[in-house]
Amino acid sequence: MLAVHQLTYQYPESSTPVLDNISFAVQPGEFVSLIGASGSGKSTIFRLISGLAEPNAGSIKIGGIQEKNRLGKVALMPQKDLLLPWRTVLDNILLPAEIAGRPKEEATRQAQEWIIRAGLSGYADAYPSRLSGGMRQRVSFLRTIMTGADVLLLDEPFGALDTLTRQEMQAWLLSIWEQLGKTVLFITHDIEEAVLVSDRVLVLRSGDNCVDVPIGLGRPRTKDMVFTPELAAYRQQLTHMISGRERE
Amino acid sequence: MLAVHQLTYQYPESSTPVLDNISFAVQPGEFVSLIGASGSGKSTIFRLISGLAEPNAGSIKIGGIQEKNRLGKVALMPQKDLLLPWRTVLDNILLPAEIAGRPKEEATRQAQEWIIRAGLSGYADAYPSRLSGGMRQRVSFLRTIMTGADVLLLDEPFGALDTLTRQEMQAWLLSIWEQLGKTVLFITHDIEEAVLVSDRVLVLRSGDNCVDVPIGLGRPRTKDMVFTPELAAYRQQLTHMISGRERE
Amino acid sequence: GGGSQTGPAKQEGAQDKPKEKLTIMLDWYPNAVHSFLYTAMKKGYFAEEGIDLDIQMPAETNDPLRMAAANKIDLAFTYQPAVAIARSEGVPVKSIAAVVRHPLNVVLVPKNSSIHSPKDFAGKKIGYPSMPLDEVNIQTMMEKDGADFKQAKMTDIGFDIISALATNRVDAVIGGYKNHEQILLDKKGFPVRAINLSDYGVPDSSELVIAASDKTIADKKDLLARFWKAASKGQDYVLNHKQEGLGYLLANEKKEFPLEKDVEEKSLDILLPLMNEQGQSFGTQSADQWTKVVEWLKKNKQVKPDVKPEDCFTALP
Amino acid sequence: MRRKAYTYWPAVVFFVVLLVAWEMGVKIGGVPSFILPAPSEIIGGLIRYSSELFGVHLLATVEEMLVGLLLSILLAVSLSVLMFFSPLFEKMFYPVLIVSQTVPLIAIAPVFALWFGYSLSSKVAVVVLISFFPLVVSLYDGLKSGDSEVVDLLRTFGANRVQIFWKAQVPMALPSFFSGLKVAAVFSVTGATIGEWLGAEQGLGYFGRRMSSALRADGVFASVLVLSLLGVLMFTVVYMWEKRMLKHK
């Protein structure tokens, strides 16, 4: 569904490449997490895949096709919420539907349902300046979901949420993923979260290729799995991998 | 050091109070975490304490004194990084020193040391637009530390950091706290983090007073304590408290 | 234009004739000197000649001449020396009739001023409405009076002849008329004295003439002749019925700008003797006057030596 | 800080004080009233000439102004949009734009008259010439300075340039646009007045100019007063519109 091959990228303003010869692939319907140290280039990978930037070398295939213009092919939830301050919560969420030219009524109905699911009922007509950090993040998440794209690139979607809300959002994301057969690439700094939700975890280390760790936990995942020793083991392994210690 | 008494607050645009009759106190040199659901009013408490907003009822004492103008008395790290885009990383960090009128040279030396400690060496002269999310958060953190205030209000300071960087920053924060005898009030959505670093955890629930949970773990805290059963117990207890389940 | 077809015009029974359009631009805002035009229009004299006259006001002193030369309008009220200067600059216009046959332009000074004759201009600020011609006027006057022109501080005062003097920004001003600006200043409580140009060597000239481009003169000879016939009839009427003639002017202006009747009355009293010459029909131009004016302009290097007085004007048949 | 409802009394008080000082200054200081009449005389003039002022000239000026301002907005919007979408057009056109502003009107007045005659269109042209420059500059700068991250977000949604323009760049440019529109609205009054100097048979500027040539200062300042009120009204209308459009702030 998504294949990244020998990707190299360097910001024009910068002197060394952020990404150097990175390759990985995500199968249709897979749920893959991307973890790595802060500044290792996770968000940059998303910029490249979504088509906001072009790699200096390497190829990106979406659905098996290597397209020149990838914009609009995948749904990107950026790390910053980037809510449009002049639009209400509902109108922010409706933005992708508007752009796709989808019938307004149906989109509105769907958006309103999701606003309730995300615990934002009563805020549909509020402007973003009135929301808390976590609420803004949820709005941004809903907006991404509303694109209806098959591939979701989520950049720390639940980073600002408390445990409970986060669990609810995770469960919901997993249900959407399963029911609608979406493909998800998920950036998180929370290794536990990565293990809990993913089929595989990709560990990105700057100046290095990324390491692929399949997660052998059954589905459906429940939040109580957090306390299982298997998960704890994955967690420790991944923690060490990020810090580069497993190679010593 | 910090005493909040029967605080009530309602945003002018809103119809119900966010905070209703909240009271708590933080002793000098204490490290206290504040947790609660997204939208429960954590950031609002910080706005009130720092003096950006005035409570509708109740009192706030800092260092035993109930001052009218609390601005500049405590250091607030806001949830959004709010870096000034026209200033380089170094100049952003130097901002509080400039405002306090501290000698530039000494402040610059200190800032540069800290830039290195925060893993940002080489970025001192970069503009914020060139930083990753986690790097921006670290700059914002450094800027807060540079105020030199005795009371630190940190709103999700490490929310965008990977585990390793986060652990380093936590350890560093704890060392500053211990060595310089700072008082810290710490908002996080990561209960594990709250337990690991704090003397006490305050759980905020909307429309309710906050509950105080002392953490009986010894000091110094190390990152390996995460795997101890005591911590796991605290974690489960707090998780249930946020969701309101422990009252049933 | 449309307005001229209604009212009195119809009474004269000339409505069936197909009308030709003719545009004329005034030298200034409508004032007593233009009474003959409004009278002829209201009495239907133009309609009788098959003329639909459109009267326009200028934006700037030189607009009438320029617009006429560019054939944007047919006729222009302008100043006699201005026509010669225009020809010298290659602007193809000719005067077709003299309206005011003698100067009105004077140098105005406050009544209590220490300036009594042109030699007193030395060291003083003389305001002029951005016409190079006025510099020659002042120069001629001062030299005649035995002073050095370089000693006068010539100051361009733009549009406002009156208020420049009234605010004491200048010590004297040239370009105001003795039948208009002088009367107005006196009336408004700023008494002034006038110094006549012709008393100090400036040749007698026609203050106002009507000019047209060479092309218009060639193409519309008959129309222009008919125009002047009607205009002369209007002037005759004004001569014989001063009050009524003035009334047509005032009535025409009423809606947009109320003219002051007493000022215009005094103005017309001064004007009429200068407009008609005993034994000559209205508008007749003097070849002798043209020659003197052009010679004087040549002497002062305002026109090139090859300008011929006889090219500057033409008589209507 | 600035949340309170806009109250008018300080302006009113200030104006009253100003007027009283003016009245006193003129009456006591002995400024000749044909140069600067006292406020009371101006009000007198306003009443004396009210039928001409309001019956004929105000309407003429308002027409020139509104037609001109509307054209300005149309022109400024189209030009900014064109320049924004086409860097080539921008490079070709921006210099011409600046040149158009520096050409002294009095110099090209004959050219204007030649092209437009002394009709409504010549005054409208002056209004446009004067008021579209602040509009173009502010709108274009506003469009250019929009947040590029928001634009990127819309691009990932597959938005085309037109959609990005309408849904992100235009809203982000609105504050700047309104800054320019406020200036342009006020300048449209000036433009109409200047247009009337360049040849007119009616309008408040024409009226004032003739009054001035007749040394009737009360009439001059009566027309100035009406013009000023017109300017303040135009500004207020734009200000209100801005408030409505940017209410999310």
Add this chain to the structure above:
Amino acid sequence: MRRKAYTYWPAVVFFVVLLVAWEMGVKIGGVPSFILPAPSEIIGGLIRYSSELFGVHLLATVEEMLVGLLLSILLAVSLSVLMFFSPLFEKMFYPVLIVSQTVPLIAIAPVFALWFGYSLSSKVAVVVLISFFPLVVSLYDGLKSGDSEVVDLLRTFGANRVQIFWKAQVPMALPSFFSGLKVAAVFSVTGATIGEWLGAEQGLGYFGRRMSSALRADGVFASVLVLSLLGVLMFTVVYMWEKRMLKHK
């Protein structure tokens, strides 16, 4: 999208095309050269009158313009700052500001002359009157529309109003300020010209007017050309300065 170095050739090509079209239009279309001379004649005029144009009048106009623009900036900055810090002052002053823009210059020219005489100051006053309005509006709007969260951050650092102003509000207002300054710089040329109509003994506007009354269109347009170049130069200087100041973008 807009990263490439600013190249001038499209403007140059466009201008050349324009000039050729103009030359042809005048020569073939039979526009009388005393109204609109051909570019070649204008260049001729520029050469013929170069000693007066560059020796005397250019300097005079540049002086009026620069002094006026500088005063405008000073005035606009002080007024915006005052209005920004004191809502009372704003309410008192903003209406006066707008009124000041709508008063037709021709009407108050005598008053101006009464106060300033026919010296440099009267022209400077006109420049100020014309160029400070776009500056004030854009600077004040820029200050008001700054991000309040950033301001709040500085407040928590204990910054006083002056510090907040300099370290947050001014930088945030800069883009808007430069928009206004670009307009003001160009308008300062117009202002100087208009100032010179109202009475002058030198300056490009004065020169052009005299040439116009002498029916010498080549001289008129030669001065127009110099004025336009001056305007373009002023704009470019501000544009360069803006680029330098806002380079973090």
